[in-house]
Amino acid sequence: MTWDFSVDGLTVINNPADKLQWAAMDDGRPAPAPASHVIEAKPTVARVVVIVGGVLAVVAAVVGVLLWNRGGSGLSYLAPRFLGVLLMLPLLALLATAATSRSATLTERLTGWANPTVEFSPWPPRLGRTMTAVYRRRAISPRARRRLQTSVGVEAELACEEWVQYTVGTDTRTETHDVVKRRSAVAASTVSDGLEAVLVVTIPSDAGGPTLELDHNRIRWRLDTRLSHPSGKRTAARVELQVEPVLDVDSLIGEGGAAGGTHPEAGS
Amino acid sequence: MSPATPHIELDDWFVEVGGQVRGRVTLPGAEGIDPTTERIREVRVSLRYETDGRGDRDRWTGSAQAFDVNVDGSLYAPFALEVPADAPISYDGSLFRVCWAVDAQTDLRTRLDRKTSLEFVVIPVGGHGHYRQPHPLPPMSR
Numbered sequence: 001m002t003w004d005f006s007v008d009g010l011t012v013i014n015n016p017a018d019k020l021q022w023a024a025m026d027d028g029r030p031a032p033a034p035a036s037h038v039i040e041a042k043p044t045v046a047r048v049v050v051i052v053g054g055v056l057a058v059v060a061a062v063v064g065v066l067l068w069n070r071g072g073s074g075l076s077y078l079a080p081r082f083l084g085v086l087l088m089l090p091l092l093a094l095l096a097t098a099a100t101s102r103s104a105t106l107t108e109r110l111t112g113w114a115n116p117t118v119e120f121s122p123w124p125p126r127l128g129r130t131m132t133a134v135y136r137r138r139a140i141s142p143r144a145r146r147r148l149q150t151s152v153g154v155e156a157e158l159a160c161e162e163w164v165q166y167t168v169g170t171d172t173r174t175e176t177h178d179v180v181k182r183r184s185a186v187a188a189s190t191v192s193d194g195l196e197a198v199l200v201v202t203i204p205s206d207a208g209g210p211t212l213e214l215d216h217n218r219i220r221w222r223l224d225t226r227l228s229h230p231s232g233k234r235t236a237a238r239v240e241l242q243v244e245p246v247l248d249v250d251s252l253i254g255e256g257g258a259a260g261g262t263h264p265e266a267g268s
Numbered sequence: 269m270s271p272a273t274p275h276i277e278l279d280d281w282f283v284e285v286g287g288q289v290r291g292r293v294t295l296p297g298a299e300g301i302d303p304t305t306e307r308i309r310e311v312r313v314s315l316r317y318e319t320d321g322r323g324d325r326d327r328w329t330g331s332a333q334a335f336d337v338n339v340d341g342s343l344y345a346p347f348a349l350e351v352p353a354d355a356p357i358s359y360d361g362s363l364f365r366v367c368w369a370v371d372a373q374t375d376l377r378t379r380l381d382r383k384t385s386l387e388f389v390v391i392p393v394g395g396h397g398h399y400r401q402p403h404p405l406p407p408m409s410r
Contacts, residue, residue: 036376127392127399162363164323175322177362205399209359216324217364245285245357247394 036121041225041237061091111234114142114194116225118239120201125221125241128205129248135225137235138194148190153228154197155185159204163218187227190233195227196212202251203243210245272379274311274343274372276386284393289315293335297342300317309375311335315349316371317356317390321364321393328355329371351390358389380389 020135053220064087109115116137125131135154139145160180166173181203188197201223221241226232278291291315312334320332331350335345349370359366368390374382391399 162361164321164363166322166324175363179362209361210357212356212359212366214319214326214356216326217319217321218367219359245392246306247392247399249394249398 003144035123036119037123038117038119039239041116041118041223041239043111044224044236044238047256057090057093060087062121064088108140108259112139112144113227113235114138114140116237118225119197125243126246126248126249127203127210127243130200130202130251133199133201133223134195135188135199136191136194137196137227145193147227147229148195150229151187152195153187154195154199155183155226155228155232156199156201157184157224158182158201158203159222159224161220161222163220165216180204188227199225203248205247208243210243211241272308272341272374272376273382274374274384276370276372276384278370278386278388280388282389282391282396282399283351284395285351285355285390286393287351289349289351289370289388291370292344292346294345295341295343295374296341297338298373304364305376308337308341309377311337311343311345311372311374311397312343313347313349313370313372315351315368316385317366317368319364319366321361323364332373355390357392 064084066084067087068084070077070080114137115217116135119134119136120131121130121134121186122129133156135156139148158180159178159182162179164174165176169236182202184199186199188195188199190196203221208221211221223239224236225239225242226236272295275294275296276291277294278289280290282291293309293311295308312332314332315330316328319325330349333347333349335343335347337343353369356366358368367387369385369387372384372386376382
């Protein structure tokens with residue numbers, strides 16, 4: 001639901017993305033917005049892991065059913081049934097995981113880490129704006145807490161994706177392309193029961209565009225994060241950003257132009 | 269060009285999203301028009317954006333401003349049309365573009381309407397004098 005109202009020369013706007021911004025009415029340009037905004041990142045799982053795991057679980061379940069249906073008597077009857085049930089369990093577990101894949105609790109239990117939160121400041125994201133993103137993550141398993149004893153870093157990738165949908169005959173197809181991809185890595189510091197890392201995120205003004213949601217053509221921004229350790233893939237999490245069609249002129253003046261980007265490494 | 273074909277002039281090629289497109293629509297006059305078969309009813313001016321590229325086309329057309337022509341068929345009418353604040357800015361990406369244009373259409377009795385379009389660029393709020401990418405060129409030079 002979208003609404004807006006005016007208070008003493010200021011307009012308060014609430015849009016579907018739950019953004020709150022203050023816009024000055026005198027010159028029509030947005031005034032300073034709320035200082036910061038915290039977003040809980042959603043965990044992401046590599047597609048190949050799901051596919052391979054699913055195929056193995058189905059194969060195991062089929063073998064399990066075959067064993068269950070074997071005849072016999074006494075131990076030769078019970079043993080194959082017991083083994084059959086064991087082989088069916090992975091598929092049942094996978095189905096249960098799929099059914100509750102949006103459950104943060106399950107994902108957190110599997111990874112040992114609570115879902116991270118990212119506090120952006122200033123807020124909201126705008127073209128050319130440089131934001132500080134404070135990444136916080138709590139360790140909830142003993143193994144994750146042990147990981148805190150070692151040096152852990154946070155890797156981040158800011159991406160702008162074009163998404164299109166088109167029709168060929170009766171088929172509907174989609175295609176995506178990342179027009180911006182910027183990576184950075186920082187060291188994390190240990191806090192009481194987890195870790196914290198400060199990332200610098202710059203929305204470029206010379207590539208990509210503000211978030212766009214049309215029926216067949218879209219632009220999306222995302223910040224992908226993960227912990228930098230050998231099993232860091234499992235800790236991957238994503239924040240989707242709604243980039244406003246507003247140019248952050250102050251940032252441009254500070255950088256001497258519309259180049260944007262202060263990241264140590266830039267992708268394609 | 270037919271005397272019934274409207275001509276559009278814009279004050280500025282670049283308009284901030286949420287701002288106004290200002291310009292003029294003109295018709296040269298009745299010379300050459302057969303008043304019995306090609307009488308001009310009115311001229312309508314409206315904004316439009318559409319996507320172009322790999323994806324299926326998304327398009328939007330704003331409500332039109334209508335102008336009555338003079339007795340001799342001429343017209344000089346300033347217009348100001350709003351670019352909605354929640355509309356997309358002009359975009360030139362890898363998979364698709366978003367193009368904005370002003371359409372002017374002459375409504376002719378018993379004849380096919382005559383239409384003229386002129387592209388312009390919608391830029392982000394605060395982008396005047398700063399925003400160069402990713403839609404850097406004014407329509408004239410494309």
